[in-house]
Amino acid sequence: MDENPGVSEEYRMVSPWPLFVALGIPIAEIGILFGLVPLAVGGLLLFCGSIAGILRENEYVSSAWRGLAGVSVFVIAGGLALWYADTATASDLLIRAYSLIGTGVLLLVAGVGGDLFARDAEPGL
Amino acid sequence: MAEIFDRDTLLDLTVNVIPLGIILFFVAAFVLIDPFGGLDFYGRVLQMGLLAFPLVALAILTYVSGKAIAGDEKRSKVFFQGQATIEGSPEKHEVEEAIEAEAAGETDVEDPYGGDADEDESEVDPDADDNDDNDDESDVDADDESDESDESDADEDGEVDADEK
Amino acid sequence: MEITGQLLLTVLMGAFLLGVAAFLARVEDWRSYTPLGAGGGAVGESGYGHSEKPAGLIRWFTTVDHKDIGLLYGAYATVAFVVGGLMVMLMRAELTTPETAVLGSATFYNSLLTSHGITMLFLFGTPIIAAFSNYLIPLVIGADDMAFPRINAIAFWLLPPGALLIWAGFFPLPDVIPAQTAWTMYTPLSAGVGNGNQMNVGVDLMLLGLHLTGVSATMGAINFIATIFTERAEEVTWANLDIFSWTILTQSGLILFAFPLLGSALVMLLLDRNFATTFFAVEGGGPILWQHLFWFFGHPEVYILVLPPMGIVSYVLPRFSGRKLFGFKFVVYSTLAIGVLSFGVWAHHMFATGIDPRLRASFMAVSLAIAIPSAVKTFNWITTMWNGKLRLTTPMLFCIGFVSNFIIGGVTGVFLASIPVDLVLHDTYYVVGHFHYIVMGAITFAGMAGIYYWFPLVTGRWYQRRLAKAHFWLWMIGTNVTFFAMVLLGYGGMPRRYATYLPQFATLHQIASLGAFLLLVGGIIWIYNVAVSWIEGPRVQSGDPWRLDETDLNTAEWDWFEAKRETSLAATDGGEDVTADGGQEIEDDTAE
Incomplete structure (x- = not known):
């Protein structure tokens, strides 16, 4: 009974991010579907922020800021796609497109800014 | 193939x-x-x-x-389901051979279908008793009995009645 | 007005985000905290002791331990089961009279009907299975944890928002009414076409909630496939993989192909409803397209729900039969066969839609073929018990109840697979009776078997035996009274999904409601028993509480339990675990 049983008790099994990834998705979905800008922006910020945090925790990215900047590209791309679809279809998607692009830009600024200025906040790197 | x-x-x-x-x-x-x-x-x-x-x-x-x-x-070795990671659990072919030997030799088999009757282990391998907490085989029986007495408040199903606790 | 609304939302959202940030700052500040290495599961001993889990609620909000997540799934499923059960009790109360005298309106009945189905299938059925698989599979296959512990946590946390969205219509929100589409969400009704009220935002919210649970199930499935393929202990070869893991592996494969399709179909429906696309409009893809997409997901979903319970029964039933599972490999191969064939039968739900008779015949052929693997399993269970040393413990009773109810549910299903019979019985209570025999009589019974069987493993305590047996008998009788009455109602021609009915059906409906009442009483007993025993049940006195060693039927998770007991006894020096005769127990353990 040495090796495996109970091993999972013996190292730290905690991460704060999954809860917020899971909260971010529905908030963003509702916001985008119904065109509610605060929910769309807030949900996306929460979702993307948590993704960046989880990537950092996994050490898939070297800092959460860079993760943020990376994620922002996808959000901006999604926003641009909606912007294009707005002109190509009868549906009114502009407000949603702006929410996505705006959030993406915010994330990008935060990511780049954080990476440049807030490096000291991450000791040990 | x-x-x-x-x-x-x-x-x-x-x-x-x-x-x-x-x-x-x-x-x-x-x-x-x-x-x-x-x-x-x-x-x-x-x-x-x-x-x-x-x-x-x-x-x-x-x-x-x-x-x-x-x-x-x-x-590789084949065990019965769920027993592969238990130390000292018997392999499938050991148990099956034991049953066959038993069926061929002895007529006095209580449960010819139960591929797991207690008698099997003694013929297969004394260590095979998967009382995994046994570091010392010599007190196998003593252990079993102490297990019994520990559960004296459990009824035959192993469950405990509210009134009995 | 609109501006104020937006402003209010913005303020609320901002406050919420600030709160999240503050919480994260606190949690991240602990810094006692060693992140898992890259890639998740492959982490060795880090030398940290086991006092590392934070205390209180935060532990549950931040955990990525498969056992904790399993418990969360279990708690969640229990809540959903209670909600869905109370909903159906209202419906059964309504159905005691031919008019809508009890609830007052058929609309409310329709809402309950929709929510009951979706709650039980997506918020109870799938999660309760995930509870067992999360807790047990890593233990049984000798893995340290799931392959992707964080994805595991994300998958769980998607469920509570999903449930809130699905039930949103019942909350006192302005202008939101519950969906009344039934769980199949057939278009054009669910597309909001026509004069009905199903264009309401409540339906959109329900679709979003369903979408979330689908995403959750898919993430879980990927995790299980990765775990079972890559994280098995060396000795656990394919030949040694236990039957429960096999069914979970097959189920995960089904989820992987079925749920993304449901997600896509739901998005298409949302687009139809909100952005004037025409996927399911008559001038576009047509309303029947929804049925094809839905049932291509929906039929595998039936097996997604039933295979793991079959695995639980195949795992638990031999332990109390005193024998190994008869024909273990038959059960494995037939599980895989069900997995594949389940994708070839979807249109047997659509025999009455005017589908081309040639295609219908093909679907009938595969539907009849898929009955074989299920029947094979039934015979395996019966043969396992044949001449065995049966111990009629509560889990065993539930297993036997499973087999019994599954036979009735399965046989009524085989008839439905036959086109001529289906055309007569389609959309009657016969169908309702048939599938409730499966989902309640079989799936839920197996879930209860699992709950009682592993209760000592999870809690270290015993449940109350008499209450558990009372629960079983109330449910066994209740299930058969309720759902056999439904089968008979179906023979009489009573159509599904109606709040009102002709007076000649009254007696059978009242009998069905009586059975449902027995189920309610049994359910209350179950909740009470589990809750009270968890808190103050007598402690388990050995690492092998079911005395499986005596028949050589011990399995890895009890081995782990034994090891855990020894560690904790050694660590606490008996401090906490001493009960009346505990002293002796400790002496024995240390002497060994």
């Missing part, structure tokens, strides 16, 4: 051959009897495709899984 798909494995796989056979039966029936005659080609393709797809997929999956399972049986 010839070794992996031996007679035993093929026997195990018959369970999936039956649904394959049922599908084939309907394929044949639809071709020979043709109950909805005068089909256009497209309809016929759909009709047969709906039968052919599960048939082929099931055949492939049966082959692949049979190969994986039977292959692992040949390559």
Whole structure:
């Protein structure tokens, strides 16, 4: 009974991010579907922020800021796609497109800014 | 491959051959009897495709899984389900051989079907008693008894009655 | 007005985000905290002791331990089961009279009907299975944890928002009414076409909630496939993989192909409803397209729900039969066969839609073929018990109840697979009776078997035996009274989904309601028993509480339990675990 049983008790099994990834998705979905800008922006910020945090925790990215900047590209791309679809279809998607692009830009600024200025906040790197 | 798909494995796989056979039966029936005659080609393709797809997929999956399972049986030790990681649990073939030996030699078998009767271990391997907490085999029996007495408040089902606690 | 609304939302959202940030700052500040290495599961001993889990609620909000997540799934499923059960009790109360005298309106009945189905299938059925698989599979296959512990946590946390969205219509929100589409959400009704009220935002919210649970299930499935393929202990070869893991593996494969399709179909429906696309409009893809997409997901979903319970029964039933599972490999191969064939039968739900008779015949052929693997399993269970040393413990009773109910549910299903019979019985209570025999009589019974069987493993305590047996008998009788009455109602021609009915059906409906009442009483007993026993049940006195060693039927999770007991006894020096005769127990353990 040495090796495996109970091993999972013996190292730290905690991460704060999954809860917020899971909260971010529905908030963003509702916001985008119904065109509610605060929910769309807030949900996306929460979702993307948590993704960046989880990537950092996994050490898939070297800092959460860079993760943020990376994620922002996808959000901006999604926003641009909606912007294009707005002109190509009868549906009114502009407000949603702006929410996505705006959030993406915010994330990008935060990511780049954080990476440049807030490096000291991450000791040990 | 010839070794992996031996007679035993093929026997195990018959369970999936039956649904394959049922599908084939309907394929044949639809071709020979043709109950909805005068089909256009497209309809016929759909009709047969709906039968052919599960048939082929099931055949492939049966082959692949049979190969994986039977292959692992040949390559490494086989235990009963859920017992592989328990130290000292008997291997499947040991238990089966013991039962066969018992059935051949002794007529006084209480439970000829129970591939796990207590008598087996003594013949197979004294250590095989998977009382995994035994570091010391000599007190196997003592352990068992102490287990019994510990559970004296549990009834025969091993569950505890509220009134008895 | 609109501006104020937006402003209010913005303020609320901002406050919420600030709160999240503050919480994260606190949690991240602990810094006692060693992140898992890259890639998740492959982490060795880090030398940290086991006091590392934070205390209180935060532990549950931040955990990525498969056992904790399993418990969360279990708690969640229990809540959903209670909600869905109370909903159906209202419906059964309504159905005691031919008019809508009890609830007052058929609309409310329709809402309950929709929510009951979706709650039980997506919020109870799938999660309760995930509870067992999360807790047990890593233990049984000798893995340290799931392959992707964080994805595991994300998958769980998607469920509570999903449930809130699905039930949103019942909350006192302005202008939101519950969906009344039934769980199948057939278009054009669910597309909001026509004069009905199903264009309401409540339906959109329900679709979003369903979408979330689908995403959750898919993430879980990927995790299980990766775990079972890559994280098995060396000795656990394919030949040694236990039957429960096999069914979970097959189920995960089904989820992987079925749920993304449901998600896509739901998005298409949302687009139809909100952005004037025409996927399911008559001038576009047509309303029947929804049925094809839905049932291509929906039929595998039936097996997604039933295969793991079959695995639980195949795992638990031999332990109390005193024998190994008869024909273990037959059960494995037939599980895989069900997995594949389940994708070839979807249109047997659509025999009455005017579908081309040639295609219908093909679907009938595969539907009949898929009955074989299920029947094979039934015979395996019966043969396992044949001449065995049966111990009629509560889990065993539930297993036997499973087999019994599954036979009735399965046989009524085989008839439905046959086109001529289906055309007569389609959309009658016969169908309702049939599938409730499966989902309640079989799936839920197996879930209860699992709950009682592993209760000592999870809690270290015993449940109350008499209450558990009372629960079983109430449910066994209740299930058969309720759902056999439904089968008979179906023979009489009573159509599904109606709040009102002709007076000649009254007696059978009242009998069904009586059975449902027995189920309610049994359910209350179950909740009470589990809750009270968890807190103050007598402690388990050995690492092998079911005395499986005596028949050589011990399994890895009890081995782990034994090891855990020894560690904790050694660590606490008996401090906490001493009960009346505990002293002796400790002495024995240390002497060994």
